[in-house]
Amino acid sequence: MLARYDEALEAFEYALLLNQKYVPAWDGKAWALGILGRREEALVAVNRALELDPEYFDAQKRKKRLEEMQ
Numbered sequence: 001m002l003a004r005y006d007e008a009l010e011a012f013e014y015a016l017l018l019n020q021k022y023v024p025a026w027d028g029k030a031w032a033l034g035i036l037g038r039r040e041e042a043l044v045a046v047n048r049a050l051e052l053d054p055e056y057f058d059a060q061k062r063k064k065r066l067e068e069m070q
Contacts, residue, residue, distance in 0.1 A: 005032050005035050005036050006032075006036070008028070008031075008032045009029060009032040009033065009036070011028075012025045012026075012028040012029040012032060013029065015028075016029065021052055023049050023052045023053045023056050023059070024058075026045050026046070026048045026049035026052065026059070027045075027046060027049045027056065027058050027059045027062060029042075029045040030042045030043070030045035030046035030049065030059070030062050030063075030066070031062060033045060034062070034065075034066055034069075039066055039069055042062075042066050043063070043066050043067070046059050046062050046063045046066060047063070050063065
């Protein structure tokens with residue numbers, strides 16, 4: 001809620017350096033990128049989350065919203 005999206009993105013990227021299979025970090029990265037207007041990068045991140053866990057509900061919703069933003 002503090003609108004520190006760049007910092008959030010850095011934190012998600014750091015988490016992914018520690019564990020490339022951490023689905024919530026991929027989804028969080030997609031969220032931050034989407035907020036920053038970086039839709040294509042956000043889609044890559046959310047697709048990676050769904051590759052790792054196709055049932056991850058938050059990523060499913062996020063992907064739908066990102067696709068609707070076209």
